[in-house]
Amino acid sequence: MANSYAILIAVLLFPGGLFALALGLTLKGADRRVAARLQGRVGPPLTQPFFDIVKLGFKRTMVPDTASETVFLAAPLVGTASMLLAVALIPIAGVYNPDPQIGNLLVLLYLLAIPGVALMIAGSASGSPYGAIGFSREMALMLAYEGPIVLVVIAVALRTGLAEGHFPTFSLAEIVHYQQAHGAFVLDPVMWPAAAAFAFFYPANLGIVPFDIPEAETEVLEGPLLEYSGPALALFKIMSALKAVVVLSLGVALFMPLPLTGGVGLAAWVGQQLVLVLIGVTAVRVSRGRMRIDQAFVFFLKWPLLLSAASLAVAAYYTAGGAL
Amino acid sequence: MNFLSLFARNLRRGPYTEPFPFGPPSPTPKRLRGRIAFDAATCEGCLLCEKLCPSGAIKFTRTPEGMTFDCWHPTCVFCGTCEFYCPTKAIHQTNDWHLAHFQSEKFGMTEHGLIPNLVCADCGGKGLNTVPNTAKVRPPLSAEEVVQLRARCPKCRNKFLKSRGKKP
Amino acid sequence: MTVLARLKNLAARSPWLYRINAGSCNGCDVELATTALIPRYDVERLGIQYCGSPRHADIVLITGPLTKHVLEAATRIYAEIPDPKVTVAVGVCPISGGIYRESYAVCAPIDQYFPVDVNIPGCPPRPPAIIEGVAKALEIWRQRL
Numbered sequence: 340m341a342n343s344y345a346i347l348i349a350v351l352l353f354p355g356g357l358f359a360l361a362l363g364l365t366l367k368g369a370d371r372r373v374a375a376r377l378q379g380r381v382g383p384p385l386t387q388p389f390f391d392i393v394k395l396g397f398k399r400t401m402v403p404d405t406a407s408e409t410v411f412l413a414a415p416l417v418g419t420a421s422m423l424l425a426v427a428l429i430p431i432a433g434v435y436n437p438d439p440q441i442g443n444l445l446v447l448l449y450l451l452a453i454p455g456v457a458l459m460i461a462g463s464a465s466g467s468p469y470g471a472i473g474f475s476r477e478m479a480l481m482l483a484y485e486g487p488i489v490l491v492v493i494a495v496a497l498r499t500g501l502a503e504g505h506f507p508t509f510s511l512a513e514i515v516h517y518q519q520a521h522g523a524f525v526l527d528p529v530m531w532p533a534a535a536a537f538a539f540f541y542p543a544n545l546g547i548v549p550f551d552i553p554e555a556e557t558e559v560l561e562g563p564l565l566e567y568s569g570p571a572l573a574l575f576k577i578m579s580a581l582k583a584v585v586v587l588s589l590g591v592a593l594f595m596p597l598p599l600t601g602g603v604g605l606a607a608w609v610g611q612q613l614v615l616v617l618i619g620v621t622a623v624r625v626s627r628g629r630m631r632i633d634q635a636f637v638f639f640l641k642w643p644l645l646l647s648a649a650s651l652a653v654a655a656y657y658t659a660g661g662a663l
Numbered sequence: 664m665n666f667l668s669l670f671a672r673n674l675r676r677g678p679y680t681e682p683f684p685f686g687p688p689s690p691t692p693k694r695l696r697g698r699i700a701f702d703a704a705t706c707e708g709c710l711l712c713e714k715l716c717p718s719g720a721i722k723f724t725r726t727p728e729g730m731t732f733d734c735w736h737p738t739c740v741f742c743g744t745c746e747f748y749c750p751t752k753a754i755h756q757t758n759d760w761h762l763a764h765f766q767s768e769k770f771g772m773t774e775h776g777l778i779p780n781l782v783c784a785d786c787g788g789k790g791l792n793t794v795p796n797t798a799k800v801r802p803p804l805s806a807e808e809v810v811q812l813r814a815r816c817p818k819c820r821n822k823f824l825k826s827r828g829k830k831p
Numbered sequence: 832m833t834v835l836a837r838l839k840n841l842a843a844r845s846p847w848l849y850r851i852n853a854g855s856c857n858g859c860d861v862e863l864a865t866t867a868l869i870p871r872y873d874v875e876r877l878g879i880q881y882c883g884s885p886r887h888a889d890i891v892l893i894t895g896p897l898t899k900h901v902l903e904a905a906t907r908i909y910a911e912i913p914d915p916k917v918t919v920a921v922g923v924c925p926i927s928g929g930i931y932r933e934s935y936a937v938c939a940p941i942d943q944y945f946p947v948d949v950n951i952p953g954c955p956p957r958p959p960a961i962i963e964g965v966a967k968a969l970e971i972w973r974q975r976l
Binding site for chain 3: 371379389391394397398400401567568
């Protein structure tokens with residue numbers, strides 16, 4: 340029973356739930372603030388995303404006549420729930436180790452796809468033509484970026500597993516432990532292609548500017564989110580905040596866990612995420628324009644796929660050769 | 664990599680943002696066409712502005728006290744035609760742009776002026792205390808003459824000008 | 832101060848703006864875009880975001896004299912904005928009709944059709960004037976939450 344309580348705490352309080360939500364919203368606030376500074380503006384307060392969520396809580400939720408009401412209202416709930424669970428799956432180096440009962444890296448890959456699916460369902464259930472366009476764009480983008488991320492994850496699993504002398508391991512905890520002992524993968528030239536492919540993946544998954552095609556505000560009026568208002572929209576905002584934490588901490592766990600423990604480890608982990616957001620999200624978002632869906636599709640099938648395939652081959656060759 | 668130098672410059676220089684509405688607004692250009700100001704003491708009463716106003720914001724009304732001037736800002740398009748054609752510049756555009764108001768104040772957003780009645784110094788008849796039109800009078804009237812002229816009703820003003828040997 | 836009042840105070844700091852162009856000449860829309868986009872009048876300081884969908888909006892900015900042609904569409908879009916909302920008329924056209932006043936083709940003033948809260952006269956109003964008007968709308972928005 341104690342075990343199930345621990346899981347519940349991991350999902351609802353730390354590192355999932357409240358902690359991840361607060362972290363995700365703060366990251367978003369920092370992103371907006373720094374983006375404003377880069378553009379020569381003052382920008383909103385750091386806590387602005389919290390205000391937005393509270394505000395949306397006071398608004399009315401409207402369901403369009405043409406929408407299928409149950410699906411329309413369930414989609415944000417499913418997306419948020421999947422992300423709550425996903426945060427609890429990712430270890431924080433030296434601070435938190437997920438219960439192996441909840442799942443491993445493969446479960447995480449499936450959970451990572453759910454917010455995109457929830458958005459697609461939301462867009463198609465809303466009965467709005469813009470939602471439908473958002474749906475089709477989200478689907479095309481997902482098809483393009485899901486392949487490389489799977490290859491990247493397999494490459495990391497192969498590298499860790501073969502180096503430890505057994506099958507590829509899909510336990511994130513084991514991957515993190517290996518890196519804490521032998522140095523982070525981001526410093527290992529063998530894993531650079533994988534890290535580069537992951538760097539292309541996460542703006543697409545988070546829906547930020549070069550790849551925010553499904554939710555393009557100026558083209559399809561936020562696409563799937565067009566018909567949402569009030570608490571349902573707040574749930575989507577919470578979902579994307581949690582997703583930012585999930586994707587960033589996955590990147591940290593796969594490539595750059597630090598050999599630290601306790602409070603220092605936690606602070607360093609938060610710091611790593613902040614740096615990743617400011618460099619990888621804010622600077623890119625401010626300096627780049629949005630791609631067209633066909634450009635993004637071709638781009639993902641070209642570079643990240645090539646990089647991830649190369650990383651898989653290199654990791655397999657190197658580690659197998661090292662083991663032999 | 665042009666954008667990197669731009670980022671560095673923006674971060675180093677700090678925001679370009681004006682402090683308004685948290686602080687005082689930056690100085691307004693002097694010639695900004697804003698709120699209309701009307702000076703009843705220098706008005707000629709020619710009603711040119713009312714005729715020319717493209718949006719019909721200016722309205723003169725005869726009342727028992729005299730003639731009132733009203734410019735309703737919510738329909739004024741701030742084109743400046745009234746000031747341009749006003750012979751005595753009694754109507755003037757300030758550079759005040761603080762015109763945003765609550766709906767309850769909508770019909771109070773007027774510039775109001777009253778040109779009072781006067782009793783003619785010659786005949787005791789009724790007239791309006793407007794500035795006399797003396798632009799075309801040759802030789803030009805002296806300041807005292809203008810004051811005398813102003814105290815008369817329109818008919819007596821005409822007589823006065825005829826007595827100067829010139830048609831007004 | 833109760834928890835609810837405190838939350839409402841927080842919520843009041845996040846107004847999202849939506850523009851309805853009711854047959855405007857685009858002058859006011861250009862000024863709104865200027866207010867929104869250029870660093871000099873950064874409206875994001877106030878927590879303001881321009882949103883593309885009427886469903887996300889809190890403060891509605893209406894420009895233009897509400898021509899007969901857009902009356903129905905504008906009314907429908909206005910009804911799609913969830914309560915509570917604040918309505919702001921930008922420019923003289925929606926307030927009184929401006930130079931289109933008494934034309935057969937316009938339905939100005941718009942307060943015959945929409946419950947306007949704040950007016951920002953000007954043809955078009957300056958960006959600081961728009962910010963001033965939105966700041967006034969925020970006072971109403973705070974009470975209405």
